[in-house]
Amino acid sequence: xxxxxxxxxxxxxxxxxxxxxxxxxxxxxxxxxxxxxxxxxxxxxxxxxxxxxxxxxxxxxxxxxxxxxxxxxxxxxxxxxxxxxxxxxxxxxxxxxxxxxxxxxxxxxxxxxxxxxxxxxxxxxxxxxxxxxxxxxxxxxxxxxxxxxxxxxxxxxxxxxxxxxxxxxxxxxxxxxxxxxxxxxxxxxxxxxxxxxxxxxxxxxxxxxxxxxxxxxxxxxxxxxxxxxxxxxxxxxxxxxxxxxxxxxxxxxxxxxxxxxxxxxxxxxxxxxxxxxxxxxxxxxxxxxxxxxxxxxxxxxxxxxxxxxxxxxxxxxxxxxxxxxxxxxxxxxxxxxxxxxxxxxxxxxxxxxxxxxxxxxxxxxxxxxxxxxxxxxxxx
Amino acid sequence: xxxxxxxxxxxxxxxxxxxxxxxxxxxxxxxxxxxxxxxxxxxxxxxxxxxxxxxxxxxxxxxxxxxxxxxxxxxxxxxxxxxxxxxxxxxxxxxxxxxxxxxxxxxxxxxxxxxxxxxxxxxxxxxxxxxxxxxxxxxxxxxxxxxxxxxxxxxxxxxxxxxxxxxxxxxxxxxxxxxxxxxxxxxxxxxxxxxxxxxxxxxxxxxxxxxxxxxxxxxxxxxxxxxxxxxxxxxxxxxxxxxxxxxxxxxxxxxxxxxxxxxxxxxxxxxxxxxxxxxxxxxxxxxxxxxxxxxxxxxxxxxxxxxxx
Numbered sequence: 001x002x003x004x005x006x007x008x009x010x011x012x013x014x015x016x017x018x019x020x021x022x023x024x025x026x027x028x029x030x031x032x033x034x035x036x037x038x039x040x041x042x043x044x045x046x047x048x049x050x051x052x053x054x055x056x057x058x059x060x061x062x063x064x065x066x067x068x069x070x071x072x073x074x075x076x077x078x079x080x081x082x083x084x085x086x087x088x089x090x091x092x093x094x095x096x097x098x099x100x101x102x103x104x105x106x107x108x109x110x111x112x113x114x115x116x117x118x119x120x121x122x123x124x125x126x127x128x129x130x131x132x133x134x135x136x137x138x139x140x141x142x143x144x145x146x147x148x149x150x151x152x153x154x155x156x157x158x159x160x161x162x163x164x165x166x167x168x169x170x171x172x173x174x175x176x177x178x179x180x181x182x183x184x185x186x187x188x189x190x191x192x193x194x195x196x197x198x199x200x201x202x203x204x205x206x207x208x209x210x211x212x213x214x215x216x217x218x219x220x221x222x223x224x225x226x227x228x229x230x231x232x233x234x235x236x237x238x239x240x241x242x243x244x245x246x247x248x249x250x251x252x253x254x255x256x257x258x259x260x261x262x263x264x265x266x267x268x269x270x271x272x273x274x275x276x277x278x279x280x281x282x283x284x285x286x287x288x289x290x291x292x293x294x295x296x297x298x299x300x301x302x303x304x305x306x307x308x309x310x311x312x313x314x315x316x317x318x319x320x321x322x323x324x325x326x327x328x329x330x331x332x333x334x335x336x337x338x339x340x341x342x343x344x345x346x347x348x349x350x351x352x353x354x355x356x357x358x359x360x361x362x363x364x365x366x367x368x369x370x371x372x373x374x375x376x377x378x379x380x
Numbered sequence: 381x382x383x384x385x386x387x388x389x390x391x392x393x394x395x396x397x398x399x400x401x402x403x404x405x406x407x408x409x410x411x412x413x414x415x416x417x418x419x420x421x422x423x424x425x426x427x428x429x430x431x432x433x434x435x436x437x438x439x440x441x442x443x444x445x446x447x448x449x450x451x452x453x454x455x456x457x458x459x460x461x462x463x464x465x466x467x468x469x470x471x472x473x474x475x476x477x478x479x480x481x482x483x484x485x486x487x488x489x490x491x492x493x494x495x496x497x498x499x500x501x502x503x504x505x506x507x508x509x510x511x512x513x514x515x516x517x518x519x520x521x522x523x524x525x526x527x528x529x530x531x532x533x534x535x536x537x538x539x540x541x542x543x544x545x546x547x548x549x550x551x552x553x554x555x556x557x558x559x560x561x562x563x564x565x566x567x568x569x570x571x572x573x574x575x576x577x578x579x580x581x582x583x584x585x586x587x588x589x590x591x592x593x594x595x596x597x598x599x600x601x602x603x604x605x606x607x608x609x610x611x612x613x614x615x616x617x618x619x620x621x622x623x624x625x626x627x628x629x630x631x632x633x634x635x636x637x638x639x640x641x642x643x644x645x646x647x648x649x650x651x652x653x654x655x656x657x658x659x660x661x662x663x664x665x666x667x668x669x670x671x672x673x674x675x676x677x678x679x680x681x682x683x684x685x686x687x688x689x
Contacts, residue, residue, distance in 0.1 A: 040507065041500045041507030042500075042507055042609070043509075043607075043609075045506075045507040045508040046508050046509075049508075081507075200652070201652065202652060205662065207609075207613065209599075209603040209605070209610070209613075209614075210390075210394055210602075210603065210645075210648075212390040212394075212645065213387060213390060213391075213644075213645040213646070213647075213648030213649035213661065214648055214649065216383055216386045216387055216390060216649055217383070217649050217650075217652065219383075219386075219526070220383040220526070233509050233605060236511075236605060237603055237604075237605055240604065243520075244518075244520060244528065244530045245386070245528050246520065246522060246526075246528045261508065261509055261510075261511065261605075264510075264511035265509065265511045265604060265605045
């Protein structure tokens, strides 16, 4: 009886009590804990992995160099599965349970827009490596990014299209992504004001596989080029299917194209197409070449994608701010971040403007013989 | 006019794949009266087994004509998925056979999620899209200057027709088909007549999964990017196609698939003319489902069954 009683009542009670106590003891961790939200699985998994690679690299380097403020940096990475709503859930977890001092993430603007209000409310600085939609940093003064924004990117591509002599274009937008909708809007503004005509505007949703209906309508309109401001997974299929339908005009897009799988899926279909990006591995600058070599050495000769570099830059900017502030206090770090000027990063010298956006140049890349090839740099 | 013809062709090819997946739903429903929601995931597994088989066997078959290697890969994937389908039925559904149908339905959703998320694990398939090899060498056939089909589309269409005919033969002309129909009509009576219900049910799952595998490879040949979640939307559309045609009815599933494919493409191509965003093309399939359930709950070719009280 007593044994039974023990095992039935006392043991679980003791266990839950221990659990409760364990859960309560939330005193300062000996490390500086940084949160990261990345899409390690799902539709944009390639980017999440790239971002995570870059951030991890920066963390390893700073720890090898003795850490920050005399403490080790500990990185907690959460996967948002590229799913709607998931980024908010994991950010809440990082902020309220893990007590992170800052959050790095996400690439997709939609995910960053989910995370930003939570970080803002908690007074924790958040740095997005690659969300280019302007709305992200408008959420509040704790939200930063190390990349340019879509009004700039859209204008760059519109100017480029006009300079190529493409007078009539079609656009096909991913209506499920704030990034794509925003980029279309800014592209259209500049393009139509400066003599271009958008003959057809079509749309699709993230995850679609069949674009023949929209492309057939685009073909009937007879355009000089097509603007595809989507993410790599869909862009590859769009390009392949366009060629199957006999559409042979060039296509162009934004940094959403950046991933090697674009070429794997689309093959020859994207040859001679153009997209804007944050940096090119072909850039001869010392910072970029040094980074490319370092990454290749660690990754068996692989070239870093843009989002590896941006993840690396975000983490280093954050470390710099913590070091300068001399504390991990959210407000102090935020103030230092907001005053960032001429920070030497891999993807360019970062100066944050009053809206906490980085003013940086964009590069235009083309696809030639299955490789991303540098075309030109466009200054802000 | 040519644009319209092109849209119809686009829809027809898409619809033929929906039809193929819809058959799996309809057969399982016909025999067991339950919706196997993991069917879309078997479709995904079919595409992945095609991918890996091609990786392993491709070098060995390098000298052969592509049609031979395509047939070998397709038959092997169908066999693998048939085995998986039988296994899923054995492990997940058989223990629940005499329980309320709702239990099995919810288990099916669980199995579906299990397969999807296991597939995302880096040790299995990984979460990123992988490009599917061109098992059929790409070749555009320009019918007129504005009307184009690819030979992939033609081959997909012909394969679907062949599989449909084969299925029709199995169900209508073989002893196993007779047993399936008997089981569908009345499981107790068929058991009393000496039909081994368990074997027939396993066979049905195997056959449906083999069709799903073929659908997966054909789909991946048309849209050469595969990932663990690729089965969800085609699976849902095919389910609607099966309901539209009259669930449990094999020609109905094929007809439903074609209707869904063509409607979806036409809505996608012409929605901007009437001022609807293209995104509505997915919704249309579901609107059709609601209308069918409201006005002809048994589906286009389904028979109304009266429950005896």
